[in-house]
Amino acid sequence: MAGATTVGEQDYAARVIEAARDGARIPAASTSMPAITIAASYRIQGVLVAAALDCGDTIAGYKGGLVTPGLIMGGKPVAPALGVLLRSGEMAPAATISLAGFRQLVIECEIAFTFGHGISTQLGDVAALRAAVRAVRPAIELPDFALDGAIRTPADLIAINVAVSRHMLGRPVPATTPLGDVTPTLARDGETIATGDVAATVGDPWATLLALVNLAVDLGHRIEAGNTILSGAIIVVFDPQPGTYVADFGALGTIDLTVTA
Numbered sequence: 001m002a003g004a005t006t007v008g009e010q011d012y013a014a015r016v017i018e019a020a021r022d023g024a025r026i027p028a029a030s031t032s033m034p035a036i037t038i039a040a041s042y043r044i045q046g047v048l049v050a051a052a053l054d055c056g057d058t059i060a061g062y063k064g065g066l067v068t069p070g071l072i073m074g075g076k077p078v079a080p081a082l083g084v085l086l087r088s089g090e091m092a093p094a095a096t097i098s099l100a101g102f103r104q105l106v107i108e109c110e111i112a113f114t115f116g117h118g119i120s121t122q123l124g125d126v127a128a129l130r131a132a133v134r135a136v137r138p139a140i141e142l143p144d145f146a147l148d149g150a151i152r153t154p155a156d157l158i159a160i161n162v163a164v165s166r167h168m169l170g171r172p173v174p175a176t177t178p179l180g181d182v183t184p185t186l187a188r189d190g191e192t193i194a195t196g197d198v199a200a201t202v203g204d205p206w207a208t209l210l211a212l213v214n215l216a217v218d219l220g221h222r223i224e225a226g227n228t229i230l231s232g233a234i235i236v237v238f239d240p241q242p243g244t245y246v247a248d249f250g251a252l253g254t255i256d257l258t259v260t261a
Contacts, residue, residue: 005043008033013047016146016160025103025148028156038079041155042219048161049084060085060228062221063110063141064212065162066154067232069203078154080208082215083162085228091168096258097142099242102165104145107257109184109196109235109247111205112139112169112228119223122214126206129213132223135172136179138249139230140257142166169228170255179205182250186235188243196234205231 005013012029019026029036029044049059065081072078091097099105116134123129143163151157184196202208209231213223223229235247246256 003039003043005047006040009040009044010047012159013044013051016044016048017051019146023103026146026160028147028149028152029159030153030156031149036153036155036159038155038158041158044159045084045161049086052086052088058087059221059224060087060090061230062212062216062223062227063162063164063167063230064202064208064232065157067202067208067212068200073154074152080211080215080232081154081158081162082212082219083158083164084221085164085167085230089164089166091142091166093168093170093255094257095168096260097166098260099240100261102142102144104238105240105259106143106145106163107186107235107237107240107245107259108141108143108233109186109249110139110141110230110233111179111182111198111202111249111252112137112230113175113209114169114172114228115223115225118225119213120217122217123210126210129206129210130175133175133209136175136177136252137172137228138170138184138247138252138255139228140168140245140247140255141230141233142168142257167230168255168257170249170253173252177251179252182252184234184247184249186237187246187248188241194235194237198234201234202232208232
């Protein structure tokens with residue numbers, strides 16, 4: 001999906017960067033580029049990531065978006081999307097965040113995979129993938145939804161780097177920990193507000209992870225040892241209210257977050 005960016009793609013990337021700096025919303029890419037392709041949206045994402053790296057940031061890993069099995073958008077099946085996590089977005093568990101620091105905060109509970117070995121070529125099966133994964137973790141991702149309207153195409157989400165903002169990782173557990181019985185719950189101030197269904201939202205986490213790893217390689221990325229991939233949202237809370245949130249992933253452990261006004 002490589003190629004030179006067009007003037008329109010560069011202009012949109014510049015608008016995304018400016019909007020992030022100013023705390024402003026931005027129209028979806030497809031409003032100004034109705035014929036935008038997935039390849040073009042990844043080129044825009046590449047400009048955003050390169051700008052962050054030029055400012056001294058580093059890549060912490062990747063995230064999956066639109067991974068729900070059978071997902072349809074605009075009457076068409078949707079393939080998983082990839083976003084790039086930045087080291088500046090890492091937060092320690094039990095951190096406190098303010099709603100004022102986001103244009104539209106979303107809380108997502110996810111399973112994270114941390115790699116012990118680098119990957120630079122396509123993997124043929126989950127067995128090869130498991131050999132590269134060092135640990136599994138509970139995770140909370142905190143996307144900042146910057147668009148001033150709905151996502152109309154997958155390209156709209158990819159072109160804002162899948163709304164990457166901040167994320168926190170829980171304690172690592174062995175990669176051999178069974179994931180089939182994991183049923184995450186999310187509580188706010190002691191009251192359960194959501195229960196996740198892993199199979200319905202991300203399918204088989206290992207199979208989804210394999211697809212994301214191969215997509216990352218296809219896009220020209222190298223998965224480095226120590227990188228983490230968030231495999232997709234299992235629980236999603238839009239417009240969260242202030243309070244203390246605890247995500248319980250059973251055998252994977254818990255992770256908590258405090259949200260203030």
